[in-house]
Structure formats: structure tokens, C-alpha cells
Amino acid sequence: GSGSGSCSYFIFEKAKNTNIDSKDENNKIITIDSNNQNVYILPYNNLDYYKNYGLFEKGLIEWSKQFCSSDKNMLDIGAHSGTYSISLAHLCNKVYAFEPQQMTYYSLCGSVALSNIQNINCIKYGLGSENQIGIQTLNIISDDGGGSTLHCNTSTANNSNVLKTETIEVKTLDRFNITNISFIKMDVEDNEFNVLLGSLNTLKNSNYPKILFESNTYNEKLFNFLKELNYNVITINGVNNMFLASTN
8 A cells, every 4th residue: 555554453352242332340451361252453543432432333233133143144344343243243143244454354353363253254355346346446544444445535535535545356245155144234435335236146145134334425326226125224313324224
């Protein structure tokens, strides 16, 4: 990549199978003993938030538990450091966590390894449409890896706030032939529509699973496309940029 920008990390521990909304002695910076712990390697520049409030989107992660099933698979598209994947893996058959940005992917893999979770498959590819297959430029707009996007001059990024770039490889979700999916979490910074374009067979083969997705502005093309697939888009109380797509 080019330009400046780097991220340091810290380790955050949470007792397994506890409610992640709780603020108790189980939230601490740790000496690692992962036998009974979920371990998260997280960006150091957000340390104060994690210490005071716990995981980002912890309420949404708790709410998402209802869509997981022990005999079904989950997809975490734009997994970042793996907070959704690690928090929900014990409720799923398998979790497929897609994260293309190099250092963020390493933190994801480290978190999974330290947590000793066996059913998460970390995959270092970006997802998109057939037209996006191949090598693409990822624009990195923050040191913590949040908001990295294939698109500039959008609600997420413009040319002036790109810290550096990184080349990634993009595939369609359909190329992975994943089946038996009950739940998809998708946070890919303005590329959601393209991910869906490359996922039509996957969605059909899993009977159109529920999709929790981000949209920072009203994306008419994305919302209309979901409706064409017979999804209803549901607003989530207290959250202004995440939505649930459900067929029932």
C-alpha cells in the first residue's frame, strides 16, 4: 500500500457464553488463558471505548443471536476483528468470516486462535459482483481498519480522507458454494449491492436467509434490489445505519 497510517492492537477478554452487554469483572485486559474465554484482538486507538462500554455494536450482536442455529451456518461479510463471529460462533454450525484487509485479517485470525474456536473459517477475500472479480484497490480511511472501502467519493470515503491503499482480491460469494445458511451479517462500506449481485445462487440455495446489513445513507438501488428478492427491509430500533432484510 501507499501513504501512512498504522494500527496497534490490544487484547480484550470476555468469559464465554456470558451476555456481552454486561459490564463486570469479566471485561479486562488480560494475561491470556483462553480455555474459558473469548479473546478479541482489537484496535488500540479505541481502547477507552472498549474499557468503558464493551464491544462495538454489542447490542446488535446480542440481538442477532436469535437468527443463529446450531445446525446452520453464518456468514460474517466484512468481519473486521471478528466480534460478531467470535461472539456468535457457539450458536452456529460454522461461521465463514470474510475480511480482506491484511492487518485486520491477522487480528481476526489471532482472535479466533486465542479463543480456541474451531468452527470459524477466516477467509482473506473481499466479496463483490462478477464485474469486480480480481485484484482491486481497497481504500483505508482509518488506522483501526473501520470504513475501508472499494469506493471513493461515497458516503464512506472521499479522496481527501484516504490514509493509504491496499490491493485485495475480490470473488463472488457464489464461488465459495456455501450452503445451509441461516444468517448473514454484511458490513462492506457501500459495496453491499455488489455483494448481493454475486450471491444470488447462495441466497436461493439457503432459502433466502436473514441479512443484517449496513447502509449509512438510503441506498435506493440496494433496498429495491432486496425487495426484488422478496426481502422486507426492517429498521432496527435505536440504530440508524443497520437494517435487517427478512423474507418472513
